[in-house]
Amino acid sequence: MAVSLLGRLAATAPVPVFALVGAGGRAAVRELRLDPRVEVVDSPRHATILLVAGALPGPLHESARRVHDQLPHPRASVWWPLGATEAPPLPNAVTVAADRRVVEVLAEVHAAVVTGTRDSATTLLESSNPTEWQGRGDHGQGGEGMMGGVPYGRAMAMTADDRDGLTLDQLSLRVGPFLPWLPPGLILDVALQGDVLQQAVPAGNPFVGASDPRPNLGASNLGASDPKASDRDRILSGHGPVPLAALELARTRHHLGAIADLLLLHGLDAAAHRSLTIASRLAATTSVPADSPAREDAPAAPEQARLREAEHDIARLGRWLRRSRALWGATAGIGVIDPVLVDGFGPLARAAGVDRDARSDDPAYRALDFTVITHGEGDALARVRQRLAEATQSLTLAAAADPATMTAATIEGPRGPSHPSAEAVGLLGALDRILAGREWGGAMTTLVSLDLDLEHDARSADHEAVAS
Amino acid sequence: MTIASLHPLLAAVIGLALLLVAPYVVAVSDLLIGRAVAGMALHPGSALADPLRRAALLLRQESVTTERPDAMLWALAPAAYGALAVGAFAVVPVAAGVAIADVPSGIVLFGALEALAIVAIFLHGWSTNSPLPLIAAYRFVAIALSYELLSMFVLIAAAIPAESLQVGAIVASQDNGLWNLVRQPLGLPLWLIVTLGVTFWGPLDLADSRDLAGGTSAEASGPARLAWILARGAMLVTFSAMGAAVFLGGWSGPVLPGAVWMLLKTLVLVAVALGLGHLVGRFATERTFTLLWVVLLPLAFLDLAIAGVGSLL
Numbered sequence: 001m002a003v004s005l006l007g008r009l010a011a012t013a014p015v016p017v018f019a020l021v022g023a024g025g026r027a028a029v030r031e032l033r034l035d036p037r038v039e040v041v042d043s044p045r046h047a048t049i050l051l052v053a054g055a056l057p058g059p060l061h062e063s064a065r066r067v068h069d070q071l072p073h074p075r076a077s078v079w080w081p082l083g084a085t086e087a088p089p090l091p092n093a094v095t096v097a098a099d100r101r102v103v104e105v106l107a108e109v110h111a112a113v114v115t116g117t118r119d120s121a122t123t124l125l126e127s128s129n130p131t132e133w134q135g136r137g138d139h140g141q142g143g144e145g146m147m148g149g150v151p152y153g154r155a156m157a158m159t160a161d162d163r164d165g166l167t168l169d170q171l172s173l174r175v176g177p178f179l180p181w182l183p184p185g186l187i188l189d190v191a192l193q194g195d196v197l198q199q200a201v202p203a204g205n206p207f208v209g210a211s212d213p214r215p216n217l218g219a220s221n222l223g224a225s226d227p228k229a230s231d232r233d234r235i236l237s238g239h240g241p242v243p244l245a246a247l248e249l250a251r252t253r254h255h256l257g258a259i260a261d262l263l264l265l266h267g268l269d270a271a272a273h274r275s276l277t278i279a280s281r282l283a284a285t286t287s288v289p290a291d292s293p294a295r296e297d298a299p300a301a302p303e304q305a306r307l308r309e310a311e312h313d314i315a316r317l318g319r320w321l322r323r324s325r326a327l328w329g330a331t332a333g334i335g336v337i338d339p340v341l342v343d344g345f346g347p348l349a350r351a352a353g354v355d356r357d358a359r360s361d362d363p364a365y366r367a368l369d370f371t372v373i374t375h376g377e378g379d380a381l382a383r384v385r386q387r388l389a390e391a392t393q394s395l396t397l398a399a400a401a402d403p404a405t406m407t408a409a410t411i412e413g414p415r416g417p418s419h420p421s422a423e424a425v426g427l428l429g430a431l432d433r434i435l436a437g438r439e440w441g442g443a444m445t446t447l448v449s450l451d452l453d454l455e456h457d458a459r460s461a462d463h464e465a466v467a468s
Numbered sequence: 469m470t471i472a473s474l475h476p477l478l479a480a481v482i483g484l485a486l487l488l489v490a491p492y493v494v495a496v497s498d499l500l501i502g503r504a505v506a507g508m509a510l511h512p513g514s515a516l517a518d519p520l521r522r523a524a525l526l527l528r529q530e531s532v533t534t535e536r537p538d539a540m541l542w543a544l545a546p547a548a549y550g551a552l553a554v555g556a557f558a559v560v561p562v563a564a565g566v567a568i569a570d571v572p573s574g575i576v577l578f579g580a581l582e583a584l585a586i587v588a589i590f591l592h593g594w595s596t597n598s599p600l601p602l603i604a605a606y607r608f609v610a611i612a613l614s615y616e617l618l619s620m621f622v623l624i625a626a627a628i629p630a631e632s633l634q635v636g637a638i639v640a641s642q643d644n645g646l647w648n649l650v651r652q653p654l655g656l657p658l659w660l661i662v663t664l665g666v667t668f669w670g671p672l673d674l675a676d677s678r679d680l681a682g683g684t685s686a687e688a689s690g691p692a693r694l695a696w697i698l699a700r701g702a703m704l705v706t707f708s709a710m711g712a713a714v715f716l717g718g719w720s721g722p723v724l725p726g727a728v729w730m731l732l733k734t735l736v737l738v739a740v741a742l743g744l745g746h747l748v749g750r751f752a753t754e755r756t757f758t759l760l761w762v763v764l765l766p767l768a769f770l771d772l773a774i775a776g777v778g779s780l781l
Contacts, residue, residue, distance in 0.1 A: 010528045013521035036514075042681040045532055045689040048525070072530040072689040114528055173599055180681055195607045195753065265678050266749030267670060270505035277507075329671060329751035329759075440603060441753050444679040 004115075011111035014039040015103075018047035018071065020064050021184035023210060023455050024082045025053030028102075030257050033264075034276050035103050042180045044070040048110050050077045051102075052093065055084030059206035060185060063177050065089055065124045074113040074120035078106055092121060129153055160193070163437055168193045177206065181265050181444045183452040188431070197443050200435040202428050207458035240411035244364050244401045247411060248394035252310070253279040254414035255347070255387035255394075258451040262384060265448050266330040271317070278313045282306070307399045311392060318388045331380035335438075335446030339378060341430045346416025348427075348450060351386035352378030358412035365407075368400050380449035415456060427452060479568040483554040491701025493735070495519035498742045505746045526697075529690035537687075538595040545592035546692065549585060550699035556581040557706040561636045563727035564719045574635040575623040578710060582619060582666055585703065586612040589668065589675050592696065593684030604683030607753060608668065608675040614760035615665040621768035622658045625775035626714045635710070639718030647717040651778055654771040656715040661764060663707040663741055667700060670745025676700075677750055708737035 015038050019029045029051075033040050041047050044067050056064055068077060068090055077093035080102050087093070096105045112118035130153030143149025147169075148158030160170035176187035185206045191199035240247075256279035263272035321327060339352035349356060353376040359365040360372055373389045375382040410417065427450065434450075435443045474482070499515045533539065556578050558568035571577055586609065593605025626648050627633050630641035642648060649656050661672070668675040676683040688696055712718060712733035719726030751759070 006524050006527060009521055009524035012517075013525040014518070016525070036508075042678050043686045045687055046682065046685075046693070048529070070532070072532045074528070074530075114525065171599070181679060192603070194610075195603050263749070267673060267678060267745065268747075268749050270502045270746045273506040273508065324747055326747055327749045329755055330749035331752075333755075334752050439753050440607070441674075441677070441679045441750075445752065 007115040011114045015049055015106045015110040016041045016047045017049045017051045017106060018044045018067070019051045019053055020056060020060075020067060020088070020178050022052060022054035022056040022060070022084065022088075023207060024055065024084065025080070026184060026453070026455070027253075027257060028080065028082055029053050030260060030276060031280055032102070033260075034273065034280055037103050037107055044068075045072060047071050048075055048113065049106055050075065050090070050093075051080060051106070052077065052088040052090065053080045054082045055086055055210065056088045057185070057206045057210040059204075060177055061089040067178050068121070069123050069125050071121075074116070076109045076113045076118065076121050078102075078109055090121075090124070160191070160198070162193050162196075162198070170198060174203070176203075181261075181448055183447070183454055185454045186428075186452070188435075192440075195440040197435050197438055197440065199432060200443065201432050205428060205454045205458055207455045210458065240409045241406040242411060243403065244405045244407050245398040245403055247407060247413070248398040248401070249282060251394040251414045252314075252391045252398070253282055255391040256314070258449075259384055259387050259391075261451070262327070262331070262380070262445070262448050265444060266327065268326055271320070271326065274313070274317055278310050278317070281313075282310050304399055307395050311395045311399075314388065314392050314395070318392070321384070321388070327381060327384060331384060331445060331449065333379050333381075334442050335380040335383075335434075335449055336378050337434060337446075337450075341434060342427065342450075344416060345427060346412060346414075347386050347390060348383060349416070350374045350390075351382040352376070358410050358417040359407075361410070362408040364401070364405050365397070368397055370397065380445050383449045415451070415453065428454070428457065474566060474568050479558070482562065482568060483557070486554055486557055486702045486705060487550050487698055490705040491698045492519050494701040494704055494738060494742070495522075495697075497735075497739055498745070501739065501742050502746050505743075523694055526690055526694035529693075531690035531692040532687070534596050534598050534687050537597045538591075541591045541595035543692065545588050545595060546695035546699045548588040549592070550695065550702055552581045552585045552588060553699060553702035553706045556585075557702075557709060559635050560706070560709045560713050561639055561718060562709075562730055563725070565636070566727075567636060570634060570636040573633045575627055575633050575638075578635070579616070579620050579623065583616055585666060586616070589684060592688075593675070596684075596687040598687045600680045600682075600686045601684045604675050604677070604680045604686070608684070611665070611674060611753070611756060611760070614757070614765070615662050618658055618760065618764055618768050619662040619666070621765075621772050622655050622662065623714065625652055625768075625772045626655055628772075628775040628779050631779075635713055639713050639720070642717040643720055645717075645720075648715045649717075652715070652771055652775050654767055654774065656711060658764060658768055658771060659707075659711045659715060660737070660740060660744070663704070663711065663737075664744065667704045667707055667741075669700075669704060669741055671748040671751050672756065673745075673750050674753060674756065679750075704741060705734065705738060708741065709734045711737045 014036065017032070017038055017040050019025070019032075019040055021029055029040065032038055044050065048071070050068050050071055052064065077088075077090040078096060079088055079090070079093045080096045087095070094105060094109050096102045109118065113120055131150070132152070143156060143158060147156060149156055155172040157169040157171040159167050162168045171192045173190050173192060174187060175190055176182045177185045182188065187203040187206075189199070189201045189203060190197055256275045260272040260275040260279070263269075263275060337348070337352060339349060339354050342348040342352060343354060346357070350373060353374055355372055355374050357372040359370050373386065373393060375386050375389075431452075434446060438446060496515050496519060499518055500510055500512065503510050503515070559570055559574035559578055561567040561570055589612075590605045590609045593601035593608070596602070626638055629648070629651065630638040632638065632641075638648075664670055664672040674683075676685045680686060682688075685693060685696055709730070712730060716733045716737075718733070719730045721729035724732075
């Protein structure tokens with residue numbers, strides 16, 4: 001009886017969810033954080049439910065199964081397709097039907113597995129070593145003395161020169177692709193001395209060449225009041241013309257989401273909630289459930305009152321962040337980046353003082369007296385300020401524009417202008433230079449403030465390949 | 469001054485309350501403050517039930533192990549951290565003339581237990597044999613010495629007017645209505661920083677932070693994680709109680725019984741610490757180091773100097 005009572009009480013707890021974010025799942029998982037019935041957790045050890053949001057490309061399947069086995073019992077998996085068709089490699093995962101709210105499904109599965117009415121998911125992988133014993137070196141582990149080597153495939157620390165000319169233990173690790181705060185899918189081969197990253201080399205982009213059609217890819221990034229699929233597709237890949245108001249609303253929501261990520265990383269959940277709420281309200285339609293893919297095809301109808309309210313709310317959030325200096329200790333002077341490294345990446349470059357914005361050359365924007373906003377510091381705080389300022393500016397532009405106004409063919413998307421794939425891969429390629437020498441916390445702050453999105457990069461590359 | 473030691477049974481009840489009730493109060497307060505800052509409806513009913521639901525879930529959950537952990541130390545760490553919280557609380561008078569063990573060298577004992585608490589936090593990460601908790605553990609230990617120095621200077625400054633290292637005597641020295649909050653204005657702000665640092669809360673959460681997927685707790689689950697959460701809550705209340713005793717006059721106050729004043733003052737400091745957690749983002753590690761050594765430590769010297777000069781006047 002006691003166990004049963006405990007189980008019933010546990011079943012009503014907020015559902016701890018560890019999210020594996022696939023194609024089209026990023027914004028959806030962000031919005032999930034707004035529901036108090038769910039808690040998106042940072043470690044699989046803290047979760048009951050493993051949620052797969054969107055389409056997981058093949059190269060991530062093995063990692064997904066590995067994360068699955070890290071959840072403590074009782075546990076279960078839920079797949080939130082978001083329009084994808086290729087199921088994740090998790091047997092017995094419950095699929096969220098198109099007409100169901102994901103939160104309801106999560107709560108049901110959680111209650112069932114916690115009370116024992118549903119069996120806890122079994123382990124998928126064998127507990128075995130990645131490789132055999134190396135059998136070299138003084139102690140057989142393949143290194144020197146008692147250090148180094150990769151016994152059973154696990155690298156041991158080995159002394160190496162540090163950046164100050166000293167010799168310190170250096171540990172080689174592979175992190176990702178589902179480590180929270182790393183962009184979904186990013187795998188980094190890092191060399192750590194203490195908590196300082198001496199090296200951080202990305203291991204490719206698993207989203208490149210993904211086979212799933214990803215019909216809602218754009219929707220999850222842009223939201224309900226944004227344009228229909230074809231427009232969304234063009235906005236994402238950086239190609240116009242698209243409705244100007246829709247593009248600007250997309251930019252506002254995108255920037256608010258990116259700000260929320262940075263706030264969450266630094267433990268400012270309440271402020272992140274405010275940011276996500278504004279973004280969600282901009283997308284809100286009353287007729288379709290908030291997490292239904294159908295919602296994404298709702299007609300664009302930017303209402304003036306709603307825009308004014310959002311503008312007011314963003315201004316309040318901005319004032320609060322400025323006056324409280326809540327992010328100062330976390331972001332000021334952190335992640336300063338050479339503008340050359342982020343040139344071609346819209347808001348990142350403008351936050352580093354690059355006075356370049358494709359909207360300046362667009363007659364539709366010139367008619368609205370558009371001016372380029374820049375910040376000179378180029379650090380993580382400047383990127384927050386840049387996003388806040390651009391979010392407000394975008395709402396003003398969306399409110400002032402005629403709903404029928406279209407942009408030029410070259411557009412300034414939320415992440416930047418149309419650019420060739422070589423540049424899209426450029427930021428990923430520059431990561432080692434950006435992260436090397438930073439302490440772990442600063443590296444995560446830098447990464448989140450860059451708002452790197454491998455799925456977007458892959459999509460841009462796909463689009464360029466088709467176009468050429 | 470003479471402080472009566474509590475009956476062992478009553479002391480055990482207080483210790484148990486610190487480990488069970490205090491973390492519950494911390495959890496409820498944190499939820500309500502978070503909702504208020506987020507502009508959400510407070511729903512006090514659900515806030516009261518929420519920690520119990522989460523605790524029940526953790527009790528139902530498996531305590532997962534890692535590959536070749538130091539299992540004994542991993543299990544010991546939450547127990548040690550909780551026991552140290554109770555031990556440190558013992559020297560704080562809970563009412564006029566009443567403490568679990570108000571020993572003559574109270575602040576020395578408090579400081580010693582505080583240092584051991586840092587060891588417990590380190591072990592919680594190190595014993596998992598997992599990279600992220602290990603990084604968190606080392607990162608915390610690297611910075612913890614700064615908290616220790618700050619803590620000792622601030623407490624010694626508070627002891628100067630009392631001419632005693634006994635916490636009860638420090639409270640009694642404020643009986644004239646002149647709290648240390650007034651005569652040592654740097655003391656309480658510095659103590660709050662020590663509190664946030666040693667209990668790794670909010671802007672100074674360098675041990676269990678999100679950038680390391682939960683830091684020393686990244687591999688913890690089930691009852692073991694619950695024990696760690698309870699111990700953290702207990703430690704936060706212990707540090708707040710010490711702050712209330714040393715800087716806010718402890719049990720002194722009109723009309724209400726001394727124990728109630730002590731409780732209220734402790735809760736105020738708990739709320740301030742929790743509020744800071746929602747209002748100030750986690751500091752970058754390097755910046756924390758710089759602030760501690762370049763700004764706060766000199767301020768602690770100044771606090772000590774103010775206390776010394778004040779005692780001569």
